[in-house]
Amino acid sequence: MSLLTVYVVAVTGIQGLVVSLTNIGVILNSGDWNDQDALAAGLGGCHKLFLVLAPNYTDLDDERVWAQNILSLAKQKGVSDVVYYSSSISADAPEKRTLLSPKHLLPKSLFVKNIIEALVKRAGFKHWTILRPGCIMTNVLAPKALFYRDLFEKNTWLTALTPETKLNLIGPEDIARFAVTALRDPAKFHGHGIDLVGERLTAVKMMEALSKVVGREITASFYTEEQIT
Numbered sequence: 001m002s003l004l005t006v007y008v009v010a011v012t013g014i015q016g017l018v019v020s021l022t023n024i025g026v027i028l029n030s031g032d033w034n035d036q037d038a039l040a041a042g043l044g045g046c047h048k049l050f051l052v053l054a055p056n057y058t059d060l061d062d063e064r065v066w067a068q069n070i071l072s073l074a075k076q077k078g079v080s081d082v083v084y085y086s087s088s089i090s091a092d093a094p095e096k097r098t099l100l101s102p103k104h105l106l107p108k109s110l111f112v113k114n115i116i117e118a119l120v121k122r123a124g125f126k127h128w129t130i131l132r133p134g135c136i137m138t139n140v141l142a143p144k145a146l147f148y149r150d151l152f153e154k155n156t157w158l159t160a161l162t163p164e165t166k167l168n169l170i171g172p173e174d175i176a177r178f179a180v181t182a183l184r185d186p187a188k189f190h191g192h193g194i195d196l197v198g199e200r201l202t203a204v205k206m207m208e209a210l211s212k213v214v215g216r217e218i219t220a221s222f223y224t225e226e227q228i229t
Contacts, residue, residue: 007026007028007029007042007046008027008028029041033062033066033069034066036073039069039070040076043079047078047079047080048082048083048183049070049071049079049081049082050082051067051070051082051083051085051120055112057105060108060109060112061112063116064112064116064119079125081127082127082128083182083183084117084130085131085133085175086116086117086130086132088132088134117193126190127186127189129186129192130192131175131196132193132194132196134197135169136172138172141214151210151218155216156219156220156221157207157220157221158222159203159222159223160228161203161222163220165203166200166202167200168195168197169199170196170197182194204219204220
């Protein structure tokens with residue numbers, strides 16, 4: 001099995017990750033998603049593109065613009081195969097999310113993902129694959145778990161989920177394996193949108209598993225209907 005040479009545009013503010021990537025042989029180009037020169041340099045000599053973008057919540061349309069620019073440059077640089085990291089939360093059909101107002105941040109961000117999926121499909125690459133991972137398991141571990149402050153401060157996860165609701169979960173290593181597989185055999189996975197789920201757990205079961213990992217008891221608690229409405 002041949003090795004892939006990996007080129008990355010390193011975004012400002014992730015120095016620790018940059019060092020880790022350099023140590024395993026990844027070739028880095030400093031810049032950001034608005035830096036056309038850095039993007040062009042990062043794509044130079046590449047045949048395959050793994051496209052991963054996070055929303056800018058102050059202007060959700062930025063993500064679409066970034067994707068459009070990157071895909072356009074990738075075509076110019078001779079990239080033939082694209083794997084796009086999207087979202088499993090109905091990114092392929094955001095109109096199905098009818099419980100939330102269209103003005104809510106989640107549906108609005110999903111519509112952007114949906115637009116990017118369409119851009120990938122129509123960009124004219126020889127092969128494309130869309131991955132739609134579930135909730136990433138490590139999001140409830142430091143440092144990403146700072147988003148869930150109660151996990152640290154109160155050892156509890158207060159959620160609007162119901163006790164019966166199961167979340168689609170997956171580990172980042174599993175996502176990476178799928179991405180590499182699709183990049184190594186692009187013809188096999190061409191034209192497919194693939195939902196990635198490792199296991200489905202309720203909030204209670206998630207916190208039980210997390211408790212074992214971190215060595216302290218963490219519980220799930222739930223908003224009442226009155227609190228939600």
